[in-house]
Amino acid sequence: MKKLQMVDLKSQYEKIKEEVNNSIQEVLETNTYINGPLVHQFQADLEQYLGVKHVIPCANGTDALQIAMMGLGLQPGDEVITADFTFAATVEVIALLQLTPVLVDVNMDDMNISIEAIKKAITPKTKAIVPVHLFGRAANMDAIMEIAAAHNLYVIEDNAQAIGANYTWKSGASEKVGGIGHVGATSFFPSKNLGCYGDGGAIFTNDDALAHTLRGIVNHGMYERYHHDVVGVNSRLDSIQAGVLKAKLPHLDSYNQARRTAAKKYNEILSQNENIVVPQFDWNGNDHVFHQYVFRVTNGKRDGLLAHLQGKGIPCAIYYPIPLHSQKAYADTRYNEADFVVTNQLCKEVIALPMHTELEDDQVKFITDAVLEFV
Numbered sequence: 001m002k003k004l005q006m007v008d009l010k011s012q013y014e015k016i017k018e019e020v021n022n023s024i025q026e027v028l029e030t031n032t033y034i035n036g037p038l039v040h041q042f043q044a045d046l047e048q049y050l051g052v053k054h055v056i057p058c059a060n061g062t063d064a065l066q067i068a069m070m071g072l073g074l075q076p077g078d079e080v081i082t083a084d085f086t087f088a089a090t091v092e093v094i095a096l097l098q099l100t101p102v103l104v105d106v107n108m109d110d111m112n113i114s115i116e117a118i119k120k121a122i123t124p125k126t127k128a129i130v131p132v133h134l135f136g137r138a139a140n141m142d143a144i145m146e147i148a149a150a151h152n153l154y155v156i157e158d159n160a161q162a163i164g165a166n167y168t169w170k171s172g173a174s175e176k177v178g179g180i181g182h183v184g185a186t187s188f189f190p191s192k193n194l195g196c197y198g199d200g201g202a203i204f205t206n207d208d209a210l211a212h213t214l215r216g217i218v219n220h221g222m223y224e225r226y227h228h229d230v231v232g233v234n235s236r237l238d239s240i241q242a243g244v245l246k247a248k249l250p251h252l253d254s255y256n257q258a259r260r261t262a263a264k265k266y267n268e269i270l271s272q273n274e275n276i277v278v279p280q281f282d283w284n285g286n287d288h289v290f291h292q293y294v295f296r297v298t299n300g301k302r303d304g305l306l307a308h309l310q311g312k313g314i315p316c317a318i319y320y321p322i323p324l325h326s327q328k329a330y331a332d333t334r335y336n337e338a339d340f341v342v343t344n345q346l347c348k349e350v351i352a353l354p355m356h357t358e359l360e361d362d363q364v365k366f367i368t369d370a371v372l373e374f375v
């Protein structure tokens with residue numbers, strides 16, 4: 001059996017070595033490290049793939065979220081609603097910009113932001129909602145876009161974990177997540193579904209004026225050389241990373257399919273155990289692209305399972321062990337534990353198994369055997 005890893009980037013690279021090496025070589029030969037042609041080519045390829053009018057590449061996914069909020073003109077004190085159960089980057093940038101984060105609970109079934117909780121949290125100061133398509137499955141965008149329209153709020157999609165996932169509207173129409181809200185943000189961190197070999201990120205929007213604003217912000221607030229119209233940042237996707245991404249983008253659909261195939265195998269085996277709740281595969285026609293394979297252990301043996309798997313050399317992880325509202329940096333007296341029942345429970349029950357594009361059947365069998373013998 002091949003060595004088990006949480007993410008196997010080496011085996012993936014071996015299969016696309018030539019395309020990736022050629023892209024990197026092109027940058028080295030042409031000395032176009034910053035803002036080179038490959039950045040623009042990748043940007044155009046991604047716009048076409050996502051069906052979104054504007055892609056603005058930037059340095060990482062956290063910057064992408066921050067710049068999206070800057071571009072929308074959110075002001076200190078504006079309230080921004082986001083999920084309590086997610087990676088901290090989302091709430092971090094809200095706080096950094098001196099906006100007021102409003103963390104709300106998630107659903108037990110899809111682990112995404114709860115529509116009821118959003119409705120309860122809206123005040124006259126609310127300006128935006130940031131749904132996170134957690135672990136690769138889209139949040140309920142029909143309901144979120146409806147609430148946003150009714151209350152005149154912006155929707156900023158945190159699409160760091162779900163690039164390539166399709167969202168099917170109640171009407172039956174389908175589109176890629178990330179381009180649904182007013183603005184979307186993604187990360188190309190190496191382990192993400194579309195990952196480069198360093199840091200990278202991008203912002204998406206269909207709004208021409210907002211796209212123009214964002215392109216200035218990523219470049220020191222410059223719209224004309226050495227004319228700084230707004231306060232910006234320096235956030236670039238470098239040409240080498242763009243080259244890697246341009247080579248990998250044509251494989252994204254098959255990569256996501258490989259993740260789904262692995263998840264299906266995990267589900268088939270693990271769902272037989274009454275103390276395990278496996279992730280819902282698809283719902284309402286929305287596909288899950290399994291950035292992570294996360295299941296729940298409902299008999300109190302989650303921590304024991306973690307140790308058991310680690311003892312057998314099986315990589316595994318807890319995404320996420322502590323609710324954001326309980327983190328020192330984001331604690332707030334406004335929060336009431338009774339409002340975070342689901343997140344509190346998920347943090348005690350979830351565990352993630354290896355998930356990547358190169359998982360083999362014997363690996364899945366070895367991993368699931370080890371899970372079942374313990375739970």
Ligand SMILES: *Cc1c(COP(=O)(O)O)cnc(C)c1O
Nearest residue numbers: 060061062087089160187188189
């Ligand atoms: C990875 C991730 C980010 C941040 O991306 P970076 O490129 O690491 O800055 C933001 N939000 C979520 C949900 C993520 O998983």
